[in-house]
Amino acid sequence: MSNCNHNCNSCIEKCSTQLGRNLDFIEPLNQFSSIKHVIGVMSGKGGVGKSSVTSMLAVHMQRLGYKVGILDSDITGPSIPKVFGIKEKAKNDESLGIIPVESKNGMKIMSINALLDNEDDPVIWRGPIIAGVVKQFWTDVFWGELDYLFVDMPPGTGDVTLTVFQSIPLDGVVVVTSPQGLVSLIVKKAYNMAEKMNIPVIGIVENMSYVKCPDCGKEIKIYGDSKIEEFAKELNIPVLGKMPLDADIARLCDEGKIEGMACNYLENAAKDIENLKIECESEKSSYHTVKEGVETMKIAVATQNDMVAGHFGKCQEYTIFDIENSKVVNKQTLDTKEHGHSKLPPFLKEHGVNVVICGGMGQGAYDALVAKDMKVFVGPQGNIDEVVEKLIQGKLETKEAGCSHHDHEEGHQCQCGGIH
Numbered sequence: 001m002s003n004c005n006h007n008c009n010s011c012i013e014k015c016s017t018q019l020g021r022n023l024d025f026i027e028p029l030n031q032f033s034s035i036k037h038v039i040g041v042m043s044g045k046g047g048v049g050k051s052s053v054t055s056m057l058a059v060h061m062q063r064l065g066y067k068v069g070i071l072d073s074d075i076t077g078p079s080i081p082k083v084f085g086i087k088e089k090a091k092n093d094e095s096l097g098i099i100p101v102e103s104k105n106g107m108k109i110m111s112i113n114a115l116l117d118n119e120d121d122p123v124i125w126r127g128p129i130i131a132g133v134v135k136q137f138w139t140d141v142f143w144g145e146l147d148y149l150f151v152d153m154p155p156g157t158g159d160v161t162l163t164v165f166q167s168i169p170l171d172g173v174v175v176v177t178s179p180q181g182l183v184s185l186i187v188k189k190a191y192n193m194a195e196k197m198n199i200p201v202i203g204i205v206e207n208m209s210y211v212k213c214p215d216c217g218k219e220i221k222i223y224g225d226s227k228i229e230e231f232a233k234e235l236n237i238p239v240l241g242k243m244p245l246d247a248d249i250a251r252l253c254d255e256g257k258i259e260g261m262a263c264n265y266l267e268n269a270a271k272d273i274e275n276l277k278i279e280c281e282s283e284k285s286s287y288h289t290v291k292e293g294v295e296t297m298k299i300a301v302a303t304q305n306d307m308v309a310g311h312f313g314k315c316q317e318y319t320i321f322d323i324e325n326s327k328v329v330n331k332q333t334l335d336t337k338e339h340g341h342s343k344l345p346p347f348l349k350e351h352g353v354n355v356v357i358c359g360g361m362g363q364g365a366y367d368a369l370v371a372k373d374m375k376v377f378v379g380p381q382g383n384i385d386e387v388v389e390k391l392i393q394g395k396l397e398t399k400e401a402g403c404s405h406h407d408h409e410e411g412h413q414c415q416c417g418g419i420h
Helices: 050-063 127-139 159-167 181-196 228-235 247-254 264-274 344-350 363-371 384-392
Strands: 034-042 068-072 091-093 097-099 108-110 145-152 172-177 201-206 239-242 289-291 294-304 317-324 327-335 355-358 375-378
Touching: 034 050, 034 159, 050 068, 050 145, 050 172, 050 247, 050 264, 068 127, 127 159, 145 363, 159 181, 172 181, 172 264, 181 201, 181 228, 201 228, 201 264, 228 239, 239 264, 294 384, 317 384, 327 384, 344 363, 355 384, 363 375
Parallel strands: 034 145, 034 172, 068 108, 068 145, 172 201, 201 239, 294 355, 355 375
Antiparallel strands: 091 097, 289 294, 294 317, 317 327
């Protein structure tokens, strides 16, 4: 699973994502992105707080140290950008794709509101167009490297929900409900849809479960006694949390400050989602591969006259070092004249490279390489053989990526170490 790019059509592994599913409609993830887990949040009807639950789950997982994003597939009723206080618009990069907007704390978010001129412009589209946009949010958005992508799904069991289930390889869904019996009946339809589509249901979150008296702390059940435990038992799924009608949640959502919410109501839900991970430590990119007792690396060094070149995209030559048990066993040169920024990551990956060394590169190139499960060292200078030896010995110093390398005058010294 460490090299999973969520393109099930090209995968030979029979993981839990694929078992029992029709893969004919699964869309390939953006080629420069890598997402380990995709979690849908759904309900049978609107108005039960599905987007609030999505946002709070994402915030909670981010606080646990994971890289998290939200795909807002509720095209006609998007609310995620407002909940996070986002006004910026998504931008398009010709090489990488659509660049999602980011929240104050770095949450990557893609929503139709990030593309509209005005956030209150109505989306008056028919189903097929809406479904196509949802697919594009998966295939055309440069998500980079994420541990979890939460998909805020539209209410109901209609066209767009079906598109998400068929087109995006969900690892599971969280179902949101409220205490009323009528809502539970409708939510059961959502559960049955997930079951028919072979999508695992992680559990149920009951929203608006009670109101806590601000004076005495008593829980007032304004919708009557909850039947969620019996409901969950009938469906053989766990109750992940019970959220009250909390004025603070409403206020923070209205103010775009959901990242300031404690989100403690969903601790159990976050734990269950976290338990979906498959040996998380082993999933993290590693640049050592052990095969038949031999530890190997394949290192690509941007090269100019046997020195580390200072620019990733403009470098016309990469030297490939094959390492076995900390020793160089082979060395060859790759001509990259026909490969620019966007083509280099897949080109190097095709040659089995799992480590890249370059004097300087922009953040986009860095993210694209990392998304291909390559370890990147930015900033080293000097003779390529000496630099590789330092890497083998664990003594190679690096700098942060981030120089865009555009509009530099000749001879300009970038902060990332590259000379242009």
